Amino acid sequence: MDVFQDRIGTDQASRILQLALQSEGVQEATTSFLIHDLSRMQQRIESLQAVFPPNCLHALAIKANPLVAVLRHAAQAGAGLEAASIEEVHLALAADCRPERIVFDSPAKTVAEIESALELGVLLNANSLPELERIETCLSRMTSTSRIGIRVNPECGAGSIAETSVASKTSKFGVRLSEHRSQLIAAFEKYSWLTGLHVHVGSQGCSLKMLADAAVEIQTLREQIEAASQRKLQFIDLGGGLPTAYLGDDTPPSPADYMQTLRQRAPKLVDGSLDLVTEFGRSVQAGCGITFSKVEYLRPEQSMLITHVGADLLMRPAYMPANWKHAFALCDASGQLKEGAQSETTIAGPLCFSGDIIGRQVPLPAAQPGDWLVIRDTGAYTVGMWSRHCSRSIPSVLGYQATPSPNLVSLRQAETPQSMVQFWS
Ligand SMILES: *Cc1c(COP(=O)(O)O)cnc(C)c1O
Numbered sequence: 001m002d003v004f005q006d007r008i009g010t011d012q013a014s015r016i017l018q019l020a021l022q023s024e025g026v027q028e029a030t031t032s033f034l035i036h037d038l039s040r041m042q043q044r045i046e047s048l049q050a051v052f053p054p055n056c057l058h059a060l061a062i063k064a065n066p067l068v069a070v071l072r073h074a075a076q077a078g079a080g081l082e083a084a085s086i087e088e089v090h091l092a093l094a095a096d097c098r099p100e101r102i103v104f105d106s107p108a109k110t111v112a113e114i115e116s117a118l119e120l121g122v123l124l125n126a127n128s129l130p131e132l133e134r135i136e137t138c139l140s141r142m143t144s145t146s147r148i149g150i151r152v153n154p155e156c157g158a159g160s161i162a163e164t165s166v167a168s169k170t171s172k173f174g175v176r177l178s179e180h181r182s183q184l185i186a187a188f189e190k191y192s193w194l195t196g197l198h199v200h201v202g203s204q205g206c207s208l209k210m211l212a213d214a215a216v217e218i219q220t221l222r223e224q225i226e227a228a229s230q231r232k233l234q235f236i237d238l239g240g241g242l243p244t245a246y247l248g249d250d251t252p253p254s255p256a257d258y259m260q261t262l263r264q265r266a267p268k269l270v271d272g273s274l275d276l277v278t279e280f281g282r283s284v285q286a287g288c289g290i291t292f293s294k295v296e297y298l299r300p301e302q303s304m305l306i307t308h309v310g311a312d313l314l315m316r317p318a319y320m321p322a323n324w325k326h327a328f329a330l331c332d333a334s335g336q337l338k339e340g341a342q343s344e345t346t347i348a349g350p351l352c353f354s355g356d357i358i359g360r361q362v363p364l365p366a367a368q369p370g371d372w373l374v375i376r377d378t379g380a381y382t383v384g385m386w387s388r389h390c391s392r393s394i395p396s397v398l399g400y401q402a403t404p405s406p407n408l409v410s411l412r413q414a415e416t417p418q419s420m421v422q423f424w425s
Pocket of ligand 1: 082203240279280283
């Protein structure tokens with residue numbers, strides 16, 4: 001099975017939980033913690049390197065999982081890093097990622113941020129035509145080794161989830177191709193430092209066809225630019241994308257499927273005639289994570305259990321339950337997978353507001369206080385979207401490594417009530 005489609009099964013989750021319960025990282029008082037499977041993440045990065053043309057820079061989206069220790073492992077495995085803010089550029093540097101392997105993509109870059117990115121030499125994608133003017137002004141005062149591209153909105157549709165869609169007509173991202181094709185081409189004639197095109201369509205709810213449509217648009221635009229400006233583009237950044245499997249019947253395409261589609265529909269994009277950049281986030285990270293959270297109380301009359309992570313960790317499932325769902329399992333206090341008759345259970349978090357529900361009508365065996373709820377596929381857009389509502393502490397995150405023998409390392413310590421006092425002071 002493809003390493004992107006292979007998920008951490010409930011049996012493996014139970015074995016990892018038992019290992020964690022014996023480790024120093026999890027104590028009697030621990031109510032929840034996350035695991036990130038570093039071996040799996042490394043395999044996925046290596047698989048991207050094997051499937052895409054050599055020399056492709058796979059810059060993982062930091063916002064999917066911003067833990068510096070995770071980023072460091074990713075960089076060591078050969079990934080670059082994609083930053084959505086100047087702060088994320090600093091996270092990438094803290095993870096010892098080389099500047100030329102960092103991609104800076106914020107839609108709201110200030111002049112100071114642009115200058116600092118140019119000084120560092122990170123790859124920079126402008127989000128608009130006015131941003132190009134700012135870059136030109138900066139470059140009139142300094143020299144830089146940065147590669148610079150511009151983000152294009154290919155307007156190839158919104159996908160099935162409006163709130164996370166980035167390539168509809170009304171998106172704030174990129175220069176709209178339908179309106180501004182000639183200005184885009186003119187920009188490449190005007191600015192010799194502009195050498196790349198960037199597109200990012202989104203992942204969950206997006207089809208392979210949408211991603212390929214975007215690639216075809218970009219390839220056409222590339223040809224028009226190269227004809228008009230009489231020079232070759234250096235790079236095309238295809239952005240992130242590729243959905244991930246959250247529920248049993250989800251069958252997302254693999255990077256190999258994606259590559260095959262690109263070869264068929266936009267062959268000149270992948271023939272080695274220019275550098276490729278990708279910015280996968282969710283598809284690499286989501287399936288590397290599992291969360292364990294103790295069952296604290298039962299409310300049998302409502303078929304409900306109350307546990308220690310809720311809308312703080314799983315913001316999208318809590319606020320947009322129709323679109324975002326995780327799969328769950330239940331282990332007993334010693335980490336053994338609970339089996340037996342299942343009934344529909346409501347999973348409520350610890351926050352003091354009634355929308356703090358992370359699972360509805362979830363089939364689970366009978367729970368009791370002290371059991372561990374297993375939340376699958378929590379490696380992306382979870383701890384990185386942590387909400388401070390009700391001031392709960394971020395749980396610890398442990399790294400799981402399968403070799404040489406299964407072991408756990410600390411990736412981030414749990415916050416404490418004292419950290420929260422500091423946070424709000
Ligand atoms: C969020 C984002 C990504 C990562 O997207 P996934 O959906 O996690 O693959 C890549 N590029 C840009 C510009 C982004 O904003």
